Amino acid sequence: MTKLLLIGLKDLKLAFRDRAALILMLLAPFLLTLGLGFVTGRFSGGSGGISEIPVVIVNLDGEQLGDALVDVFKSDDLSELVTLTEADDPEAARRLIDEDEAAAAILIPEGFTQSIMPSAEQFAGGNAADPVKIEVYANPSRPTSAGIVKAIVDEFASRVEEGRITGMTAVTQMIVTGRLAPQDAEAAGQAMGERLAESPGTGLGIALNTNTASGETNDFDVLAYMAPGMALMFLMFTTSYGGRSLLAERSQGTLPRLLVSPTSTAQVLGGKVMGIFFTGAAQLFILIGASTLFFQLKWGDPLGVIALVLAAVFAATGWGMLITAIARTPAQVGNLGSAIMLIFGIMGGSFIQLEALPEVVQWFSKITPNAWGLDGFTTLALGNSLAHLGRPLLALTIMGAVLFTIAVIVFNRKGIMQK
């Protein structure tokens, strides 16, 4: 174990002494973030963050829940973030999107409240209406703003869901206390259960806390999306750079020298992995520190950030090792690494928000550390904590573990010294 650390620290030192590597590891993502910040006007607004997102809402429901959602958007909490327009006609709303007059349109369909809170007759009949879903139309040219609106709606939907569960508990209590006849309750419970099964909790990981403990609103900062996007993209450079160093050590003779010292192949390989991991983690922490310092960017819950960085670096290191295992020369690792860096960058949402990308790409993006990492960082930036990172953390860890397994198998087959 000590040797793994020693080899890893040696590689960390070497990476930070390589000027060309430093440019790509730190300077490039920093400057690109800065550049994108200017392009999107992040630095001209003064206050920082997005405000006055134009939203159009069409409330065809007109009952309790539909009205409640409209009230959410009209609330003081969101008054600065959102500028709301109400419309009667879904077509008109969509036109506003097409003409780029609005960032998102929310359509509350007729019968929304009914489908959630069935009337007594429906309970008795035992056939509940199909759950009706709120639709959000996103303006592809304003992905971040649209994303925020979607997050608010999701949050609302998950609150409603919570309410339903609470409701069911209430039903049970009523039976226990004898206030509801068991034969009626069965039908009521069944109806509720079926609907719940069809639409599992909508807590999609992304959620906007409109009422945090202090009661302040969390503005969503564009940079909170771009900075991690760039950092994650150039993290892929770092991991392929580390993989490349393994092959470079082979040709520069230090790998054979390690292998004739009392150090096992597993220790050498483990040490190289450590080196990539340390370098990647150092890179992300430096970039996070720098953007916090220079852009006043709030990354969110520190524990969540640390956990997410480690998981993302783990997954990216897996990719680096796989590339290294497949390639034959350091140059091949370099080329393959750069290609994957760009493809993952684009596919994983580092440049364009994932929601704006075709569905196939969104699906494919699940194999990139970028997409999951961004998912996590966005979740944190919106004010959530480590506890809400379950999905991205799990996905990144599994990704890393699978990639490592494949890399080790390939290495075993080829031998660390032979091609």
Place this chain on the structure above:
Amino acid sequence: MPPILEVQNLVKKYGDFTAVKGISFDIQEGEIFSLLGPNGAGKTTTISMLSTLYEPTGGEAVVGGHSVTKDPMAVRNLIGVVPQELALYEDLTARENLVFWGQMYNLGGSRLKSRVDEILEQIGLADKAKDRVKTYSGGMKRRVNIGVGLLHKPRLLFMDEPTVGIDPQSRRAILDTVKDLNKQGMTVLYTTHYMEEAQELSDRVGIIDHGELIALGTQKDLTRQVGETETLILHLGENDDPQALAAALNNVHGVIKAEPTDGEVSVICPEAEDVLAAVVTAANERGIKIRSIDIREPNLEAVFLHLTGRALRD
């Protein structure tokens, strides 16, 4: 005492090509053994197997009682390796390199520090220890490369052509270092394609060519194989053809063998004086100008020539 290294019928194949074709030799504790052979003879491949880097295709080698195939870790603790190609981290300083490699040999704490200081002193780089290796001259890098192999005071040191491509001064320093280390009790396996180095350093020599050990023994044993012969080295004019002269000389009575090399012809014969006149005449007849003639006592070069019909360096 059993030999510190026993090599039995060692074979290494790279695909269809057999680089080492079943060589056997022993090294006694305390000696400097030279493996002499031209480029491509299989010296590095042999060292790679003895140092547990490559698994032999056949045969066995035992270091200090431990098999290189069955107990490589035990072998690695006993041996030091100075590879032919520099194997250092150029972006680390000499000290950082030594510290890192010392750690890989399980040294640590004050023991590591004092060993690193000693080595820096020994290789004469104590004042430059804080400079990155990439700023060093070729000779300085070679010295660090050697220093790394000495850190853990190995019982058996493998040195693979440690003087290739450096200036005469650095070469001198390296040869002296090898002799010093040996005086302090270190056993050395030294490979080279320079006859003079083998001649200066070692008592026993193995001559390797095309993966085969074609001669093995003390320098006296080996030169005796050539017989009581002498070698004439004929230095020719620039435009003269060594090939043509050698062909002619092979027909001269009293010449055992004549070999052309770069601008020279070497002639092996029982007695130089007996053939000298005939050699000069043969050259004159063909209009070839001999600029000068050296007469050499039998040496390893002559042994190689005798055994292979080729010069060691080409």
